[in-house]
Amino acid sequence: EDKVVQSPLSLVVHEGDTVTLNCSYEVTNFRSLLWYKQEKKAPTFLFMLTSSGIEKKSGRLSSILDKKELFSILNITATQTGDSAVYLCAVNMNSGGSNYKLTFGKGTLLTVNP
Amino acid sequence: DAGITQSPRHKVTETGTPVTLRCHQTENHRYMYWYRQDPGHGLRLIHYSYGVKDTDKGEVSDGYSVSRSKTEDFLLTLESATSSQTSVYFCAISESKGFVFFGPGTRLTVL
Numbered sequence A: 001e002d003k004v005v006q007s008p009l010s011l012v013v014h015e016g017d018t019v020t021l022n023c024s025y026e027v028t029n030f031r032s033l034l035w036y037k038q039e040k041k042a043p044t045f046l047f048m049l050t051s052s053g054i055e056k057k058s059g060r061l062s063s064i065l066d067k068k069e070l071f072s073i074l075n076i077t078a079t080q081t082g083d084s085a086v087y088l089c090a091v092n093m094n095s096g097g098s099n100y101k102l103t104f105g106k107g108t109l110l111t112v113n114p
Numbered sequence B: 001d002a003g004i005t006q007s008p009r010h011k012v013t014e015t016g017t018p019v020t021l022r023c024h025q026t027e028n029h030r031y032m033y034w035y036r037q038d039p040g041h042g043l044r045l046i047h048y049s050y051g052v053k054d055t056d057k058g059e060v061s062d063g064y065s066v067s068r069s070k071t072e073d074f075l076l077t078l079e080s081a082t083s084s085q086t087s088v089y090f091c092a093i094s095e096s097k098g099f100v101f102f103g104p105g106t107r108l109t110v111l
Helices: none
Strands: A003-007 A010-013 A019-026 A032-036 A045-049 A056-058 A061-066 A071-076 A085-093 A100-105 A109-113 B004-007 B010-013 B019-026 B031-038 B040-052 B053-057 B065-072 B073-078 B085-096 B100-102 B106-110
Touching: A003 A085, A003 A100, A010 A019, A010 A056, A019 A100, A019 A109, A032 A071, A045 A056, A045 A061, A045 A071, A045 B100, A056 B053, A071 A085, A085 B040, A100 B031, B004 B085, B010 B019, B019 B031, B019 B085, B019 B106, B031 B065, B031 B073, B040 B073, B053 B065, B073 B085
Parallel strands: A010 A109, B010 B106
Antiparallel strands: A003 A019, A019 A071, A032 A045, A032 A085, A056 A061, A061 A071, A085 A100, A085 A109, B004 B019, B019 B073, B031 B040, B031 B085, B040 B053, B065 B073, B085 B100, B085 B106
């Protein structure tokens, strides 16, 4: 059975801290891994990773994929209260064509206190 | 933001009532998806479409049907709503490079 596991399930930090969120997966025919941020609304896209060892960066957020060990991490440096959200990891499997069905983890709830 | 709208945004209905949720996109993307999000379960795929009149089931399709008569519209129907279908429903679209974008969501309550 395909599965995506995120850890920790929740995390409370202070502004300025650096956090690392984890996502491990066991899926057949891996194609890509995506990270989303969800506040009290729809998930918003952060990164898509397809190759091992290539870091994706956007401001204070960065992510990397390890296809050998089957995991990805999302780093947030110098956290701000606006980073408080649920962070979702999702994996797309190659089922032929360009279909991008996603299997999601349960998310990590990050709370950043001032 | 990707050009995705969902309607209605909120709905309260009674058990046994038929309900249709609409997803509309302006991006002309081929693939469209319906997910539901529930505490403890995360986001789960209900149905998806890979073209006009081409649809297939996801992991939680029981009790749901879909239709896609135009590229821009993807409808999700609950033929006879049950309380277990109380959820937040998200539509998503994707293009050939693999980026998947979500609509604003519909909060459905079945009493």
